[in-house]
Amino acid sequence: xxxxxxxxxxxxxxxxxxxxxxxxxxxxxxxxxxxxxxxxxxxxxxxxxxxxxxxxxxxxxxxxxxxxxxxxxxxxxxxxxxxxxxxxxxxxxxxxxxxxxxxxxxxxxxxxxxxxxxxxxxx
Numbered sequence: 001x002x003x004x005x006x007x008x009x010x011x012x013x014x015x016x017x018x019x020x021x022x023x024x025x026x027x028x029x030x031x032x033x034x035x036x037x038x039x040x041x042x043x044x045x046x047x048x049x050x051x052x053x054x055x056x057x058x059x060x061x062x063x064x065x066x067x068x069x070x071x072x073x074x075x076x077x078x079x080x081x082x083x084x085x086x087x088x089x090x091x092x093x094x095x096x097x098x099x100x101x102x103x104x105x106x107x108x109x110x111x112x113x114x115x116x117x118x119x120x121x122x123x
Contacts, residue, residue, distance in 0.1 A: 006095065006096050006116060007020070008020040008021050014123050016121070019081070020081040020096075021080055022081075023076075035047065036050070036095070037097060038092035038093065045095070047107075048081070055072050059103050063089075067084050069084075079096060081096075095115075
């Protein structure tokens with residue numbers, strides 16, 4: 001079992017930055033792939049970024065490449081999402097998710113989910 005808790009969301013002006021954290025419980029967290037997804041009102045949950053268990057493998061959706069960076073610190077059981085040059089279209093609830101298998105962009109591939117943290121970018 002893995003429990004995930006997101007933090008770091010908030011309100012920021014366009015062009016600003018936020019750093020999200022996903023803190024996990026469980027001794028085997030270092031063996032899990034972790035991803036960030038987001039869901040805006042009235043829209044489907046969409047993939048944002050993912051990172052492999054060692055941190056060497058990462059994947060990003062095109063709309064955030066060059067602006068967002070995913071990283072992890074297995075010693076702290078935490079995955080981060082640094083978000084720079086934020087745009088109003090980045091406004092959503094951001095969720096972290098984990099699975100013990102491979103990097104995937106599909107929500108159904110992830111077994112464990114956090115409760116989400118709201119990110120609001122004003123224009």
